[in-house]
Amino acid sequence: MTADVSIPDAARLLPELTQALHRFFHALDRRDYDAMLALFADDCRWLRQGRWLEGKPAVRAALEARAADVETRHVLTNAHVSAQDGTSAEVEAYMTAYRHPAAAQPDGAPPRIAGPLRFNLTTTVFRRDPGQGWRIAEQRMVTAFDFASASAE
Structure with a gap:
């Protein structure tokens, strides 16, 4: 993949790619795993919480193991196309996660x-799959900042 992406190519x-990422995080927040998995290529790889998940069945298993009594919201910012070669493209962005108990307020x-x-x-490699459009082939979510909890203050 070419790391030197021209401004017109990136523009x-x-x-389209950031729209796919926004759909990804909205589906994750709503626990709409079917919609989320539809954005992945069948042979996807996802580095989530320090562990590689290989393929859609592994991704689904990890998602279904999420705690039901906690709600999480993800905010995506500063997205840019960092590499592309015609059949694949890489998007780097920052993602901030917020979590709270799922109890009604x-x-x-x-x-x-x-x-x-x-x-x-968050670094996401998209691949253009025939008849499917852009799909997430690989996503790496690597912690850049870990915040102190209120109890640690």
Whole structure:
């Protein structure tokens, strides 16, 4: 893959690829694993929480093992196309995760949390699959900042 991506090439690719990443994180937050897995190539690799998951069945198993009593929200920022070669493209972005107990809040108030859970560098390699469009072939989520919890302060 070519690391020197021209601005016109990046400008052409970035909206579609970041839209796919936003759909990925929205589906993850809603626990809509079918929608999320539809964004992956069948032979995908995902580095999640320090562990490689290989293929959609491994990804689904890890997702279904998520704690049901916790809600997580992901915010994606600073996305840019860092490499591309015509059939694949790499997007680097920052992802901040927030987590809180899933219990209903009194009077519909928003949950009160101490702060972010984690700040990751997220690198996603997309591959153009025939008849499928861009699919996530590989994603690496690597912690760049780990925040202190309220109890540790």
